[in-house]
Amino acid sequence: MKFPAPRRTARTILPLLLLAFAAFAHGAVAPPAIRLYVLDCGRLDLRDMRMFDDSGALDGKPGTMSVPCFLIRHPKGTLLWDTGLGDAVADHPGGIELAPGIRGTVRVKLVDQLKALGLKPADIDYLAFSHWHEDHTGNARLFGKATWILQRKELDAATGHAPPPFESLAPVAAWRTARKRIIDGDADVFGDGSVRILLMPGHTPGHQVLELRLPHAGTVLLAGDLYHSRGNREFRRVPRVNTDRAQTLASMRRFEAIAAREHARVVIPHDPRDIAALPRFPAWLD
Numbered sequence: 001m002k003f004p005a006p007r008r009t010a011r012t013i014l015p016l017l018l019l020a021f022a023a024f025a026h027g028a029v030a031p032p033a034i035r036l037y038v039l040d041c042g043r044l045d046l047r048d049m050r051m052f053d054d055s056g057a058l059d060g061k062p063g064t065m066s067v068p069c070f071l072i073r074h075p076k077g078t079l080l081w082d083t084g085l086g087d088a089v090a091d092h093p094g095g096i097e098l099a100p101g102i103r104g105t106v107r108v109k110l111v112d113q114l115k116a117l118g119l120k121p122a123d124i125d126y127l128a129f130s131h132w133h134e135d136h137t138g139n140a141r142l143f144g145k146a147t148w149i150l151q152r153k154e155l156d157a158a159t160g161h162a163p164p165p166f167e168s169l170a171p172v173a174a175w176r177t178a179r180k181r182i183i184d185g186d187a188d189v190f191g192d193g194s195v196r197i198l199l200m201p202g203h204t205p206g207h208q209v210l211e212l213r214l215p216h217a218g219t220v221l222l223a224g225d226l227y228h229s230r231g232n233r234e235f236r237r238v239p240r241v242n243t244d245r246a247q248t249l250a251s252m253r254r255f256e257a258i259a260a261r262e263h264a265r266v267v268i269p270h271d272p273r274d275i276a277a278l279p280r281f282p283a284w285l286d
Contacts, residue, residue, distance in 0.1 A: 041084020086138025130224030154206025202248025
């Protein structure tokens with residue numbers, strides 16, 4: 001016997017809406033499809049790591065640092081986080097000396113990696129940086145069509161009358177004519193909580209961390225230069241080059257509280273071990 005379909009009334013629809021809201025609130029609704037790609041944007045070889053610890057523990061010790069860029073694909077757009085040393089460095093197979101005792105090399109150009117994903121620089125919707133040091137801004141001029149998400153404290157410090165020790169602003173000169181979204185503090189990039197910029201100053205006045213909430217991998221924290229290695233995180237080492245020691249330590253405390261609360265995967269971009277543990281391009285983390 002076939003029964004007639006039940007008639008939908010306000011009395012029957014309201015409980016369904018409440019159930020749907022409860023499911024969303026408890027994370028039962030599937031999050032948006034987000035992919036994190038790790039792009040190889042260079043390497044730094046240092047004769048002496050002393051600048052990365054003001055206690056002297058690293059004095060005289062050599063080191064190697066990875067220099068990645070991160071591409072986040074979201075249903076509402078594409079975000080590029082940091083732009084590496086710069087594709088021009090790839091034209092020098094032996095690398096270039098960025099400063100005495102610091103050599104930068106680029107094995108593969110960023111534009112070629114984007115091309116492998118079917119993208120051109122003009123296809124990037126949003127551009128943001130952990131901070132404005134030259135190993136994070138080298139390719140910025142390629143993305144003049146993107147909306148630049150800029151932390152006001154970083155912009156003011158870098159362009160003010162008495163800036164801290166920033167490098168040349170030539171790589172980021174496009175900020176003057178690009179579309180801009182100026183932020184003060186934390187910001188939700190796409191408005192759904194899945195990609196958040198967190199202000200964590202100290203390394204520079206407007207230094208930032210990126211928090212991702214991925215559908216399968218869960219929460220991922222890209223630490224920027226809050227830490228330069230796993231050892232720096234373990235021992236809470238404060239680099240000599242940082243602009244504010246107290247702010248650095250406060251940012252570390254905040255970062256670790258978030259990491260613990262969210263059971264987050266922490267990625268220290270300059271530590272080659274952390275980068276090697278991520279999916280190898282063109283694979284992705286989601």
